[in-house]
Amino acid sequence: MADAEKPDATMQEMAAPAVTLTCEPVFSEDEPTTVYDVQWRTLMAILALSMANVCAAIANTTNTIIRSQVADLGDSALSSWVANSNLLVTLAFGPVLGSLSDRFGKKWFIIVASVFGIVGSVIAGSAHKTTTIIAGNVLTGLANAGCIMGVPAAQEVTPNRLRPWTMGFSQALASVAVIAGTLGAGAFVKYQTWRWSYYLNAFVYGTTTVLVTSFYHPPPPGLRRQRTTVGELLARVDYLGILLLTGSIASLLIGLTWGGTTYAWHAAPVLATLIVGCVGLVVFGVYEWRGTAHGIFDHRLFQSRNFPILLFVCVVDGMLLLGVNVLFAQEIAATFTTDSVKIATVLTPFLATSAFGCLPAGIIMARTKSYRTLLVCCLLWCSLFTGLMALLNDKRLSWAYAFSALFGAGTAVTTVIPVVALALSVPSFLLGTAGTISVSCRALGGIIGITIFTAIYDNKMATALPADVGAVLAQNGLSDLIPAVLAALATESPTALEGVQGLPASLIPTVAAAQATANSWSWKYVWIAISVIVAANAIVSCFLEPVASKMNNHIESALEVSDVRDKQMGTHV
Incomplete structure (x- = not known):
């Protein structure tokens, strides 16, 4: 090895022999001469x-x-x-x-x-x-x-x-x-x-x-x-690896995106895409390892x-x-x-x-x-x-x-x-x-x-909001308004609560505070x-x-x- 290719003293000190034997990759990349x-x-x-x-x-x-x-x-x-x-x-x-x-x-x-x-x-x-x-x-x-x-x-x-x-x-x-x-x-x-x-x-x-x-x-x-x-x-x-990887990831991520939004997590389309994606990735891994x-x-x-x-x-x-x-x-x-x-x-x-x-x-x-x-x-x-x-x-x-x-x-x-x-x-x-x-x-x-x-x-x-808002309405004898108030809050419109019939305007800030807490x-x-x-x-x-x-x-x-x-x-x- 030419002198120009030798590592300097600092690098030799940092790569102690015990570490080099176990950690140095086996491939070789020459430095420019x-x-x-x-x-x-x-x-x-x-x-x-x-x-x-x-x-x-x-x-x-x-x-x-x-x-x-x-x-x-x-x-x-x-x-x-x-x-x-x-x-x-x-x-x-x-x-x-x-x-x-x-x-x-x-x-x-x-x-x-x-x-x-x-x-x-x-x-x-x-x-x-x-x-x-x-x-x-x-x-x-x-x-x-x-x-x-x-x-x-x-x-x-x-x-x-x-x-x-x-x-x-x-x-x-x-x-x-x-x-x-x-x-x-x-x-x-x-x-x-x-x-x-x-x-x-x-x-x-x-x-x-x-x-x-x-x-x-x-x-x-x-x-x-x-x-x-x-x-x-x-x-x-x-080519086979490309097909397995792209198909499996697409299936898996479609299931993750659908779950909890477009469909419930236990719905058949979600479960099917998740299972196909996971199985496909396993097959891809085995193929890349052994094939x-x-x-x-x-x-x-x-x-x-x-x-x-x-x-x-x-x-x-x-x-x-x-x-x-x-x-x-x-x-x-x-x-x-x-x-x-x-x-x-x-x-x-x-x-x-x-x-x-x-x-x-x-x-x-x-x-x-x-x-x-x-x-x-x-x-x-x-x-x-x-x-x-x-x-x-x-x-x-x-x-x-x-x-x-x-x-x-x-x-x-x-x-x-x-x-x-x-x-x-x-x-x-x-x-x-x-x-x-x-x-x-x-x-x-x-x-x-x-x-x-x-x-x-x-x-x-889903647990906290009904409990906190329901507590506020119950204290004011308005438990029957809970479904309507929750539906209004779900719209995320700042004026939605004003459209709930029977909800006093004076109670809207308290309901909003309960939502903030949840x-x-x-x-x-x-x-x-x-x-x-x-x-x-x-x-x-x-x-x-x-x-x-x-x-x-x-x-x-x-x-x-x-x-x-x-x-x-x-x-x-």
Whole structure:
């Protein structure tokens, strides 16, 4: 091994022999034998690829104004599909496109996906039916399945030792865009129309298309560079795995979305789709384990135990980040204000600390070459302050600002660090597969979180609201009005109680206060559940392996003019 390829003394000290023997992955990735300087080509490509990540992030900001969309177009029973249609398609197709991109390259997948995003956003923005919004979101979900490849693609064009910086920047940019998108969505609802939120997303997709086309010119992917023909790559595509995975996930998520809304949980359509989805995933898992070595879940991904652990971490992070983003907006509307701009304002501290903590998280990992302790501590931090969110009520708005800002700072770390650690724990030529699987796990976590937490809230509210409102009416000898009052409250209209015949106007504030009490009591259990799940995630993260030995000068996809790029392009003499 040449001197230029030897790890420095610091890295040798950090990777003690006892740890190296048990934890070092068995695959080998050589460092460049000549100096590789990161210059403007790489920086502009990172910006362009980070914009693809922005597309996937900002598309979810329209979920904070679902109430306004449904109120305008009707079909409130379909409201859960407005959010889940996007996430479902992203989750089902993300790993598939990621696997294909590792074989055929990522550039055109991202560009075509961005065009789908433009079309889907315009369709949703111009919709006159809720079903049309859902159709548009299906297209943007497919777009996001391609755009999330911006994350692994940005990691590929960056030397391993600098990947935490790249991910920190990429996620910070996406988080800032989410803040702007959330505030913009609220302002559009209040001063113009919710449609402009979708048109803003279309503009972002369009900008990404131009940037990626102009500045991202990668060499052939690693698997293609292994002297493999296109025909051989096509023959090795895991077609059966793709069919099993997409079909099973679609069936499972349709059941989760139907349950408790369109149908009761014990209804035949819900049970059938859930059973088919679960059985299909089991069959998919057995097939990937025993039927093929190079399927979607390529066996080389599991050469370190970090991969399965970090996928679990990403699922819980999705429950925290995506689930909380949707549900916290609903709690704000139910507890503090229905003004769309004020809802976005209350969300801002959580989004802001989550955004501005991303780059520092990446810097800390890059400089220390360590991540496990930081990740575990931040997960425990998030567990503490999501637990304290259980104390919120309509008189404690300042507590909502403080607690959400504090656990938002923790989510910055849980968003950045696991993705970088995962990228350093798998072969770089499989980054597209690993990266899209991790993002899909986040989407899965978001859907599971929204489903579970909504079910907890609905179950608690179904008990608390009749009891609290019924107590108020009974004390005033109006027990016969309980069904009518509950029906009025279910409409969520601020003036609905005024239309209940026989209900004195003087009693309306007392009934509203009873509703607020039941609401706070129900949300308390949602936050307790979130806190417990995040704490469990911290315990699991204690078993992660170090990645310091992989934070070297290896570059998977060289963009700068250099011997490394010449070799990867096949022009090296």
